[in-house]
Amino acid sequence: MKTFFNTLVVMLCISISACSQTSTEISKNPTTKTASTKEDWKKVLTPEQYAVTCEGSTERAFTGKYWNNHEEGMYKCVRCGYELFSSETKYDSGSGWPSFYDVVPGSHVEKSTDNEIGYPRTEVKCPKCGAHLGHVFNDGPNPTGMRYCINSASLNFEKK
Numbered sequence: 001m002k003t004f005f006n007t008l009v010v011m012l013c014i015s016i017s018a019c020s021q022t023s024t025e026i027s028k029n030p031t032t033k034t035a036s037t038k039e040d041w042k043k044v045l046t047p048e049q050y051a052v053t054c055e056g057s058t059e060r061a062f063t064g065k066y067w068n069n070h071e072e073g074m075y076k077c078v079r080c081g082y083e084l085f086s087s088e089t090k091y092d093s094g095s096g097w098p099s100f101y102d103v104v105p106g107s108h109v110e111k112s113t114d115n116e117i118g119y120p121r122t123e124v125k126c127p128k129c130g131a132h133l134g135h136v137f138n139d140g141p142n143p144t145g146m147r148y149c150i151n152s153a154s155l156n157f158e159k160k
């Protein structure tokens, strides 16, 4: 019985140290967050980042930090740091959300169509971590004709 108890204590210690290791990793690199469950994401993201990237909600128009950002640089996934959009393809759509007519060359965002608001809408997700980013519509400018309507809360801007 005592041996069993000792084994239990050892196992408990191992699992505790495994947990603390994960949190050290999170705090070490704030721009590249790692978490495997929704509960973990809740701990490392702000409530708004969590609502958008994990639950697919949409921030209110003209409230995000990047809709009116005109600086040159790269927009990366707020969760995993994957490069998604460049300032070169950002344009003023007047919608109140950061809008791009294309993704970064070589970046393959995940797309899936839903009918939640009564007409087909194509959701855009980060290909690396699956974070919800926003939607893509086919009323954008040349040369692609696409409008990637993205939530600021799902992005991290890195100035050139």
Ligand SMILES: [Zn+2]
Pocket: 077, 078, 079, 080, 081, 082, 126, 127, 128, 129, 130, 131
């Ligand atoms: Zn990501």
